[in-house]
Amino acid sequence: MPISDILHETYRALTSNKVRSSLTTLGIVIGIASVISMVSIGQGAQGVIQSSIEGLGSNLLTIFPGVVQPGRGIVSSGRGSAQSLKNEDVNILRAVEGVASVAPELSRRFQIVSQVGNNTNSTVFGVGPEYTIVKNLKLSSGVFINENQSRSLARVAVLGATAAADLFGEVDPVGKTVRIGGINFKVIGLLEAKGGAGFGGQDDAVFVPLSTMQKILVGDNYLSTVSVSVADKDLMAQVKDEVTFVLAMKHRVDPAEPDFSIISQADILGTLNQVTTTFTMFLAFVAGISLLVGGIGIMNMMLTTVTERTREIGLRKAIGAKKLDISRQFLAEALMLTFMGGLIGIILGWLISVAVSTFAGIATSVSLMAIIIAFGVCAAIGIIFGYYPARRAANLNPIEALRYE
Template sequence: MTTEDLFRESYRAVAVNKVRTGLTMLGIVIGIASVIALTAIGTGAQGTIQSNIQSLGSNLLIVTPGASRAFGTTVSAGLGSAATLTPADANAIAGLPDVAAVSPEVRANEQVVYRGQNTFTSIMGVVPAYAGVRNVQVAQGRFITGSDVQGSQLVAVIGPTVLQDIFGTAVATATPDMAIGQQIVIRGAAFTVVGVTVAKGGAGFMNQDDMVYIPLSTAQHYITGNTQSLNEIDVEAASQNAMTAAQSEITNLLLRRHNISDPAQADFNIINQATIVAAASSVTGTFTALLAAIAGISLLVGGIGIMNMMLTTVTERTREIGLRKAIGAKKKDITLQFLSEAVMLTFGGGAAGIVLGWLAAAVVSHFTAIPTSITLGSVLLAFGVSAGIGIVFGYYPARRAAGLSPIEALRYE
């Protein structure tokens, strides 16, 4: 019996009872579709979270002030409350071997006014390195320059959300260039807008679109009134592999500079971007695995449905099996035929399931904010799994068919 004959015979057998075949296949269709759709959603969510974190900057270490402690006591105030990070700290960090760039920052929340329009937003005092470290790009105009910082110039680079809020949607969408050169007022001082940043689309606790960037020195003089404390030092490590090394170098340096001997008493915190990415990946990975496992259960149920149908088929076609054996079919021929019928069912179900799962994922993406991504791997896996289910659940019925005695089978009523 050639492979072509095998497939033809199997196809005919499967096509005989279309309703039953369809219903049995439906189990596999739903199983595969849910595996595809749920892993697509899981993978998509994972990708989004990772790219959100990556958009904060690359190889980023964020140093923030920790809880301040009065000398000799264990009473501590809230995190970030201490004014322990200084420009000198930032300069010292810049000298470390595994550090590529350092961006000291001060932050304040202030009212920004333009011709009667106003918005309450974050004012960031930054140096030019900020753009590189935090991955900020300028859409119009320019970013803060070194001479802006040296001269404490009254210039501002605004985020697209701020642009929209104070210049209006029309300007923001049609003529964002118009904002360049305009005067905005922050805390009574008039700043000249020199640039607008590219929208990052970031959401949540740190929306990088809803910000006004001004030179660090200007912010210290006009906004915070304090030239000695920084709210944050962003550090770009020399490479992804150097992040851990850079983190421990910074820790040691700051402990030494702040005269702290016990690392547990550190008055600063370092957040490692890689750690956040890894933690987020592990969470979403677990989530995806859980979804896939749930979908896998429905696949198992579908497989049992296949086995049930194949057993019924074997009983129904006992006489046919007897005849095939009488005219010279061997055990192997019968086993292969029933096995290929089962695989045909699951493979067909798998193919339909992939299409359905892909549609479901597309619908989910369309109607919710959750992006989905179907990987080639999950499609190949689905095909493999569906064929595997056919073999596993078809094997027992096929062996049962092949084991029938031709005499008994021909006599079967």
């Protein structure tokens, strides 16, 4: 039987019971739409995380004191008490080949009070002048801490955008005074808002010279992290090894079991990608279950159809239909249902993801890949769940089928 005839028969069969056909299709529509929208939410989250990590500065190695515990992951390192990084380490790191600049920092939370009486609890970072370059920070007004201020224990501070808003509202804070831990600091600069909430948190922070932080605010000379920016992305691995080696020598520990940890942006990105991929797969899996249910709906309807149309199948066989003709006809019906459902489902899923990003503010991204996979899954469902009923129809004995009541 030519394809055009099969398509015509399929159309006739599906339109002869419109309600049943549309309800069966609805199962596939819901399945595909949920797969498309869930995957788009997952991939949207992945995109946001990726760009905010990259915004923190690429080519960056971050050295933490202590050891990152396996199982707790790289991001949530329990580094609170270790004090193995010292000021002397910084100079050694500067000498390593391929290192562009080194930015040591010491951070601790303090209660900060402004002239006008507002107060906030923010992280205070003791940093050097190279910090803006390494961390890719930009000033919206004033200047950053310079070399002189670092050496002379100057009581100056640069405010992050959120901290400035908390302390001074809309007013430009440059030239004003803040009290950190009971000591007055003069505000000399204001950073541009960076966004990327949650990672690094440079917006809700106050920066003071490292020496001031160590000697006046904290009273100790250890460092909480050292950021190393590498001259070239290709040198990352090499520099990481070299830094591990020289620091281990300096600390007199085995380089295989150092008393510090080094993570690169790539490590963080990799871990987070792993997390978001798992998240996306989980969402897709849950949505996939509804697709499976939709497929079973198709099979159920096709089996009912085959039983209902037993006499018609008998007649078709009597007038010359071969097994292949019959199985093709029923397979075509199942495929037509899934394709219709798939097409509507893709459009619906895309609309849902647009709606989610518009009204709920969650970033989504519908990829061509997701659509191609969804369509492939549709075809597979049509064939898998349509095959058994079609084969059952094709194998009916024409004599018995014609007698069927």
